[in-house]
Amino acid sequence: MTIEVRKPGLSTTVQDAGRTGYYDLGIPPSGALDQYSLRAANLLVGNAEGDAVLECVYMGPELVFSEAAVVAVTGAAMVPKVNGEERPQWESFAVDAGDVLSFAYLTGGARAYVAVSGGVDVPVVLGSRSTYGLGALGGFSGRPLAAGDVLPVGSGSGSAGRSVPEDLRTTYSKDVEVRVMMGLYDHRLTAGGRATFLDTTWKLTPVADRIGFRYSGAELETVDREPPFGAGQDPSNIVDAPYPIGSIQVPGSVEPIVLHRDAVSGGGYMMVATVLSGDLDVVAQSAPGTRTRFVEVDLDGALALRAERRARDARLREALG
Amino acid sequence: MSARYSWGGDEFVFVELAEEMSLQANFRAMAITNALREQRPDGLVDICPANASYQVRYDPDVLDPHTLMAQLQALEEQVGDASDVALPTRVLEIPVLYRDPWTTETLMRFRDRHQDPDGTDISYAARINGYASEDEFIAAHSGSPWFTSMVGFVAGLPFKYQMVPRDRQIVVPKYLRPRTDTPKQTVGYGGCFSCIYSVRGAGGYQMFGITPAPIYDPTQSLPDFTDFMVFFRPGDIVKFRPIDRDEYDARLAEVEAGTFRIRQAPVEFALAPFLDDPDGYNARLLEVLA
Numbered sequence: 218m219t220i221e222v223r224k225p226g227l228s229t230t231v232q233d234a235g236r237t238g239y240y241d242l243g244i245p246p247s248g249a250l251d252q253y254s255l256r257a258a259n260l261l262v263g264n265a266e267g268d269a270v271l272e273c274v275y276m277g278p279e280l281v282f283s284e285a286a287v288v289a290v291t292g293a294a295m296v297p298k299v300n301g302e303e304r305p306q307w308e309s310f311a312v313d314a315g316d317v318l319s320f321a322y323l324t325g326g327a328r329a330y331v332a333v334s335g336g337v338d339v340p341v342v343l344g345s346r347s348t349y350g351l352g353a354l355g356g357f358s359g360r361p362l363a364a365g366d367v368l369p370v371g372s373g374s375g376s377a378g379r380s381v382p383e384d385l386r387t388t389y390s391k392d393v394e395v396r397v398m399m400g401l402y403d404h405r406l407t408a409g410g411r412a413t414f415l416d417t418t419w420k421l422t423p424v425a426d427r428i429g430f431r432y433s434g435a436e437l438e439t440v441d442r443e444p445p446f447g448a449g450q451d452p453s454n455i456v457d458a459p460y461p462i463g464s465i466q467v468p469g470s471v472e473p474i475v476l477h478r479d480a481v482s483g484g485g486y487m488m489v490a491t492v493l494s495g496d497l498d499v500v501a502q503s504a505p506g507t508r509t510r511f512v513e514v515d516l517d518g519a520l521a522l523r524a525e526r527r528a529r530d531a532r533l534r535e536a537l538g
Numbered sequence: 539m540s541a542r543y544s545w546g547g548d549e550f551v552f553v554e555l556a557e558e559m560s561l562q563a564n565f566r567a568m569a570i571t572n573a574l575r576e577q578r579p580d581g582l583v584d585i586c587p588a589n590a591s592y593q594v595r596y597d598p599d600v601l602d603p604h605t606l607m608a609q610l611q612a613l614e615e616q617v618g619d620a621s622d623v624a625l626p627t628r629v630l631e632i633p634v635l636y637r638d639p640w641t642t643e644t645l646m647r648f649r650d651r652h653q654d655p656d657g658t659d660i661s662y663a664a665r666i667n668g669y670a671s672e673d674e675f676i677a678a679h680s681g682s683p684w685f686t687s688m689v690g691f692v693a694g695l696p697f698k699y700q701m702v703p704r705d706r707q708i709v710v711p712k713y714l715r716p717r718t719d720t721p722k723q724t725v726g727y728g729g730c731f732s733c734i735y736s737v738r739g740a741g742g743y744q745m746f747g748i749t750p751a752p753i754y755d756p757t758q759s760l761p762d763f764t765d766f767m768v769f770f771r772p773g774d775i776v777k778f779r780p781i782d783r784d785e786y787d788a789r790l791a792e793v794e795a796g797t798f799r800i801r802q803a804p805v806e807f808a809l810a811p812f813l814d815d816p817d818g819y820n821a822r823l824l825e826v827l828a
Contacts, residue, residue, distance in 0.1 A: 240595065241586040242768045243690035243736075342756075351737060352693035354756045354767075400544040401552050446704070447559025447589070447730040449711055456559045457688060457697055457731065459586040459593040461546030482690035483588055485712070485729065491547030516603060519548040523599065 226278035234267030236345035247347035250501030254292035258332035261289035263375030268336035277320025287375035293326030308380035325389035334373030402487035410438035636747035694768035716742035
């Protein structure tokens with residue numbers, strides 16, 4: 218079975234749970250930016266949780282199915298339509314051979330996830346089907362989808378009419394809190410700089426892609442120093458170092474950038490905090506203009522939040538298993 | 539000296555071995571991460587050595603964060619200053635067409651982001667490092683070996699540190715504001731690092747030239763990529779060799795024919811004897827490429 222891409226949407230890529238083990242050579246994890254929506258979409262259609270889906274940013278694609286299939290759309294509020302008729306999100310539905318799946322305008326969030334029973338069956342590269350665009354790796358020819366692409370789909374046994382319980386669905390707001398752990402180079406901030414970072418309502422700029430999400434809103438005060446050899450003159454410069462996924466770098470001490478799943482793996486800008494892994498989903502579903510507060514938690518708080526997230530995932534599996 | 543440890547959120551530990559760059563700090567990062575790779579506790583996902591730091595990614599549901607932190611601190615103690623470590627590695631020859639037409643065309647599009655809008659990147663670098671001419675600067679850049687102290691930024695991009703005493707090292711700031719374009723295989727410079735851009739894209743390093751040698755091949759169709767799609771590994775030692783346009787075109791033809799190989803030879807690198815006599819050590823090191 219195949220899916221033909223009639224219109225690619227703004228930027229639609231094949232993504233799964235991501236690849237690990239190559240970050241030391243500059244190959245990032247990639248994978249769905251919103252991992253919860255990935256899992257939910259897959260479970261709805263009877264796939265393994267980490268199977269490959271289509272990640273659709275801001276404007277959805279138009280897809281034609283060569284055979285009957287079971288489909289689910291999760292993530293951003295972007296109503297799917299089959300031959301022009303609306304279908305629910307967070308619920309699996311059937312399509313017939315020749316049916317056209319398209320999308321209404323985005324009304325909340327930023328990224329929708331389209332899962333097909335059987336999973337998108339592009340080749341596995343370094344353990345994952347995810348697209349890493351900068352490296353022209355994985356996904357469909359290592360790039361966003363284009364009109365005329367024909368995607369292979371595996372065979373699956375999903376059924377229509379399954380839905381995620383209301384309380385397990387994500388809703389989206391233009392005002393969000395993103396939980397972070399301070400650290401890395403936050404010692405480069407004065408007490409005032411640190412307070413500014415945590416107290417400011419930051420606004421997401423249009424630079425909001427799989428590599429990084431750039432926020433505007435304030436300038437952070439740094440501690441005076443003699444620049445260490447190899448770092449460069451700007452107070453926000455460090456000797457090039459690895460960047461944790463989710464770390465927040467602040468070039469020039471303005472405009473924090475959350476590095477996401479296609480992050481550059483290292484560089485010379487100070488990082489002052491790291492977004493908790495679960496809250497990377499919140500960042501992923503932030504559209505430009507989203508007002509954001511970074512909320513500090515410590516390690517114990519972070520581990521407790523992980524436990525909460527695992528419990529929610531367990532309920533999802535139970536509901537859709 | 540003592541390392542500085544920090545959580546990078548719930549899934550990373552970041553360790554800074556030194557605030558400033560030095561080969562000693564880099565060697566410690568490499569020795570610690572090599573030892574950690576051998577220990578490989580369950581739940582460890584990625585081990586990323588870097589210039590004067592390293593980071594690990596781990597699954598805290600499998601590996602308790604405090605257990606990991608204690609293990610890393612014990613490793614630091616055990617490795618010490620790593621001065622007695624001998625690193626099995628290789629010396630590579632990278633041909634470079636300095637002042638090539640493609641990086642020259644690109645840099646001309648971004649003069650408004652550069653310290654010297656009226657000059658080129660290489661003329662600026664030569665001037666601020668006190669070289670009388672671009673040719674003298676090129677001789678210095680290509681004359682000494684370079685140590686690959688980190689791989690990353692994008693897939694397979696090597697950061698290279700010049701293997702000469704600090705007072706002779708080239709130092710050039712990055713662009714004032716990053717460019718949105720850099721040709722693939724550009725030989726660049728930022729701070730105290732030379733690099734080779736593995737893919738086309740944004741970047742802020744000064745651009746001095748281009749190499750015909752692919753260093754990243756996601757299709758693994760070239761012979762240098764039989765084992766893996768990324769060519770460089772931390773610890774590789776590089777000698778840049780200036781070439782002219784004719785040789786550049788000839789090598790490019792070899793790449794396109796699928797016959798190009800990067801000249802390389804295995805060596806063992808030891809830090810203490812290098813620091814004792816850098817020039818003598820470098821001369822012996824580069825003999826393997828003769």
